Amino acid sequence: MQINELKAALGPLSTRDEKYCSVACLARYLEARNWNVAKSRKMLEESLKWRAAYRPEDIRWPEVSVEAETGKMYGASFRDREGRTVLVVAPANHQDRTQNTSSHEGQIRFLVYTLENAVLSLPKGQEKMVWLIDFTGWTMANAVPIKTARETINILQNHYPEPERLAYFLDPRSIEKVKFVYLKDEESMKVMRKYIDPKVLPLEFGGKSDVVYNHEEYSELITKDDIQTANSWAEDAKTDHINHAISGTLVPEVTPQMSLITA
Template sequence: MFRRKNSSHNHHENDSLPSESKINDLKVAMGPLYERSLKYCDDACLRRYLEARNWNTEKAKKMLEESLKWRIDYKPEGIRWEEVAIEGETGKAYRANFHDRDGRSVLILRPAMQNSASLENNIRHLVYLIENAILNLPEGQEQMSWLIDFTGWSLSTSVPIKSAKDTVNILQNHYPERLAMAFLYNPPRIFEAFWKIVKYFLDAKTFQKVKFVYPKNKDSVELMQSFFDQDNLPTEFGGKAKLKYDHDEFSKQMVLDDLKALSLWGLDQKVEKISQHAVTKHSGAEVAPESIALPAS
């Protein structure tokens, strides 16, 4: 692990000058940006889009412009927990209370716990969690890891193909280079039929980041252990920790995180004071800032 990190560090040092030049080229190509678009397009962001398009400035520009348009229309940074909390009641997807070995945020997905037939609400809930995972990254870290638990999964509980396709498109096109690795833990054989369709939606880079892990496959288990401390990793993924999702406790944390997001994006200028009651006393989907007025995009 130590050698791997040093090698990466030296690689970035050697490439720093050409990459900085490419970032400056992309800044010029994008032209003037304002408000949240300007805040979104920092140097780290431009680097991610350039990396996603193999440092081709024109392709990165097109990709970034499409993302900015999507963000203006969809307003992912403006989604509040109260709007999506009902989707998370079963614990089908949430941010873990631990990081991986490199300090990345971890999203845990349990598709068998699906509780909604609404494609739009499912996507909105996931986008909220992606934004929240990014919000909780330590300084210097830009990626997240996904852990997908297939306990109880069947074709009857699987998400529709369209939902899977939309999820992949959003992750690839609007959150480039945000995914470090997605571990699919012990999927049943019947999942192979579903996977044969979904994998065609993945670009080459994303495809390489999806790893199947089987408890009896030594290589896949060792790869997963290289990313996670066994004491933090839940038993459902071969670790030692007990996986317990408490919706009320998670909701409390999301309310606090919403305050951080509001401040980060400058949305708190028109936000009325959130009462302490909203943070300390709530139930399920009713967790919310009492009155939030978001400025028009």
């Protein structure tokens, strides 16, 4: 079985690497490389090196909060009908959600921080999350710089291998997994309602909830998650220090699969 082969090919792992390289994680890397063990191993090892250098688990809210002030990307307070975490993204200047900063590194670290935090918030046994992307008003004029867009794609494709999400941008074989919805098209809106209860869905996505992003309230909630994250990694760091005979990289829990619902 390729999963066992890949695990064996990786060799001894640190506590954090073991935590990351679960069966589900290995399966995703294998799927991303058409179940070729050698190619999957190379991809996964590159991810481990990247995470060791970038240390996404050490990013904290005070560092990236300025990027979130306009609500251009945030974890929703509701879940979909299957209990999955929902991320809301508004890449355009829509309802004051703008690219309020010009820092390439800041925007990338905010993206990674949001992904890591979303993983942490997943219910036990749930490995998927949903992205709600509002393209209303999006044009090349208010798009992120090419450099940032390329780095975003690089990180998502190479270090968060999730075919369902990346298919829209990179893999035409999976285009059917992307759901486009239009507020004035009733048949189209049925797609949205299939995944998310209209009672909790924001108005801008055709729902009935008038709840809007509040940066202060969101900051309070996310700060609590930071404490949970710090405690989790502190325990792993202690274990790795005790078992220091093997030099491993610092890698967090399984990265979830994601689905896209775009408006």
